[in-house]
Amino acid sequence: MGLREDLERYRIVGEERRQDLAEFIQYGDLGQSLPDEVRIPIKIVDLPSFEYDQRDMGGVGQGQGGTPDVGQPVGQPQPQPGDGDEEGQPGEEGGEHEYYEMDPEEFAQELDEELGLDLEPKGKKVVEEKEGDYTDLTRTGPASTLDFERLFKEGLKRKLAMDFDEEYVREALKIDGWGPQKVYEWARENHIPVSRPWIEDAYDDVPSDELGTWESIEQMEANVEQESTAARIRREGIKEVPFRREDERYRYPEIIEEREKNVVVVNIRDVSGSMREKKRELVERTFTPLDWYLTGKYDNAEFVYIAHDAEAWEVEREEFFGIRSGGGTRISSAYDLAAAILEERYPWSEWNRYVFAAGDSENSSNDTEERVIPKMEEIPANLHAYVETQPSGNAINATHAEEVESHFGRESNVAVAYVSSPEDVVDAIYTILSREQEAIEA
Known part of the structure; x- marks a missing residue:
């Protein structure tokens, strides 16, 4: 086997050793990726090469101008980094990583394989009409x-x-x-x-x-x-x-409508004082792969990010996962804003819509039953989803997810998922996407 074959073999091994997709979603550094480029760490596999042994410094040499004469020792080997010197200890530094880069379309394909899904969304907006085969008939013509x-x-x-x-x-x-x-x-x-x-x-x-x-x-x-x-x-x-x-x-030819697969994803996050760092991280681990997945599935994907405490406001993605407020919680404020944005920018006749919300299920009294659920029923969407993040278990007043799940049940376009640790994230994503696949197949 030649050097070229060695290089190719080690390259293949390196790709095979990239992190398992589920492991990456649960524990990986999602921040290394971009909206259109998913970077999954892989362990470096060193390619074979010829090197001089730095420890082999003994022997004789020859030369002039201060270089040793024939037969003179050239000195004792000098300590080298990693040779057991006292300044460093084994295992102090983390393993090196490179990245396997994939676009959202490849990510969506791999996630489908990982979860056993085959989501094929439909286009909505007609962007072109073209002539197909001459399969239709009329009583007049050339x-x-x-x-x-x-x-x-x-x-x-x-x-x-x-x-x-x-x-x-x-x-x-x-x-x-x-x-x-x-x-x-x-x-x-x-x-x-x-x-x-x-x-x-x-x-x-x-x-x-x-x-x-x-x-x-x-x-x-x-x-x-x-x-x-x-x-x-x-x-x-x-x-x-x-x-x-x-x-x-x-x-005469059949008229075929080319439909563009447009999607808008509205991501809603509770930023009230109870949403501490661990809860925010679980939201990010759930929402970010969903964003990549839907970007890969649709021709044109746009995203709206809404933060809320007792009031709601639109934010940029860069600040969405980091915001923390000291206010209370009124989830309906976010749905009111989402409804207004969708009505103004993304008509239901032209856009597939996903409305994803997340929080710790704490909400102001009666807000879920009296305002949130009616608003979810009012907003046309492919899928509504709520993700509850409670790392330490449910709080006494954390009932929003249960109320939504109890009201809509299984026979609807509403999914509810519960995430208490990173290990729950992939199951939550499956819960959400499988509900969407059921709706498409129905």
């Missing part, structure tokens, strides 16, 4: 688009429906005492598609000496065999097919 095959088939069906054994009917006209009217009635009863005028013309052509050839219809049928249409066509072929204008159809 001659060049006439569907002749269909026209021929319709004419052939009519030919077969109108065809009958003329000689067989002529024999019926020779029955003693039968005239055109009697033969016409007999033909109708036997589903022979012959017209009254044709029978009258044929009767006039029957020689007088042949009238009365048969004493009865039973005698005629016993002696004359009716030939089927299929047998007659095989014998004689088809001389003409009756075409009618009413059978004409013209092909």
